[in-house]
Amino acid sequence: MINYILNKVFYALLTLFGVVTVIFLLFNVLPGDPAQMMMGQNEDSEQLALIKQKYGFDKPLSTQYAYYLNDLSPISFHSKNPADYTYLDEGKYSATTLFTISNVTTVLKWPFLRESFTKQGKNVSQVISETLPNTFVLAVSAITIAIIIGILLGIVSALFKDHWLDKSIQVFSTLGMSVPSFFSAILFAWFFGFVLHEYTNLEMTGSLFELDDFGEKVEIKWKNLILPAIVLGIRPLAVVIQLMRNSLLEIFNQDYIRTARAKGLSEFQIIRKHAVKNALNPVVTAISGWFASMLAGAVFVEYIFGWNGLGKEIVNALNTLDLPVIMGSVLVIALVFIIINIFVDVIYAWLDPKVKLQ
Template structure:
């Protein structure tokens, strides 16, 4: 089990390292000057040159890459005598790093929190911006996956019980339609229908957040209705997947010998379904739920932007529009870490439950 865990941790590290390197390379290939975006298009060349020096953009690309990896790594090499080094910036933002040992040329090896640098536009630490918006994305993904799980399992059980009936075919068509609709199109369609056309009946808003300040600025109020439309949009695709997985898994379980024995003993059909068959049919559904929750945390960009939900995806789109490179990289790395951690936990759970996974 230990070797299995070490191997999965190594693969997780490779994924995060690959994502970090790929994002850095892509932003160096995209045409544009972040320094000019920060100062404005009408600024003079001397100011642009000074800004490029301040942002470290005057260095060769390979030096920028090494410095970038040094900043985002929890183990870094720094020169304490350099007041402009990222260890100095780390001290201001996170507290004093832990010095692990001395190296040549007055450099030290330190353990610290990853330094994601500062936003070009707001000049705030990227970690502060990310942590302030990440809870909104988490709440949205949680509500969406709960909706998809509860409704999807119920629809899958209904479709399996009434196999080949009108209800079965209708539920399968609905699940296939939910999987086929792109998230951005579903968001526009659902927002237009329930917030604009039927808005006076539903009372739902096209835009808004979970917590909002009232018009007089006197307090923050919970606006739970604002999460309904984005959560409904985000949950459509996993709803379709869970419905079909639940149906096929339950039908397969109902064909097993022990289910036939339970029926032959005269047990009520409802008891056979919910006490014996359902529990053994949930394994593929649970696997799908864990994967989809990680995907939701990583793929809510369009949904958040259309509904103006101030989450990680909304911030990422605005950062792309303003060419705020540190903020975009920070958001992408955060998403990659969340996705990798969830997948790692699922892999570890597989290894605990099924020894054949560790052997393989």
């Protein structure tokens, strides 16, 4: 088990290193000067030169890449010279000094995702920490809806194969997979938040935390979670239905299911004790992938519903060319993908004893 986890962590670090490299190169070969993006409409050449020096934009691309890796690394090296980019600024880094050799200090710190271009003095990690929990709540709610309803409808569809009930569920799942999330978001917001507002009491837009009518305190608005969670969960719900149905139909033809029926077990006992657990393997794969992708796929849903999450923050960062926020958000999403994939491999071993952790 320990060797398996260490092996997975090693490959996860390699994958993350590749993601970091691609992200850095992608956003640093784009046209435009990051220093000018930070200054906006100001054209002060002296201030522009100072910004380039402060953030290392005046250095070659290879040096900037080394600076970026140094910022992200938990163990990093910093100069004592205030004129250097790597100068150990306590306001920028929250670090613990390990040792110092000559003019270089080695420290242990949290990965530094740099500062936002548009939110002066605010670290990207702070921006993400303020918005990621809202996206996490939305993603968990959406995937919970997809799991519970999807598994139930998948079982019903398999039990009533070729029945009108099965065909109706298949039509629903096909529509769920084919309709884009942004279109569903617009449709749900308009229909349930505007047309049926008198009956549903739901709003077209709104986030989890909002100021009260007097602007004095923040209140939790759980009702604002309903529509975006349903919209975000429609596509994984459709996938879970299809996978659960097809997996159960395949398992129903296995010899041990026939043996269970021959022993006189009811269909409910067969499904609960034998079929469902074995049918969950492909469903777990789909759920893990969809949960991680929801952190990225929530972009349009959050923006349309006005949900103050990481997805909405990414859209705002794209509109303002806030590259550090975009790069930091993509890295966090990639890290979530990697962690979930490792977690899913462990779940496989629990669901299927034939799967060995190697």
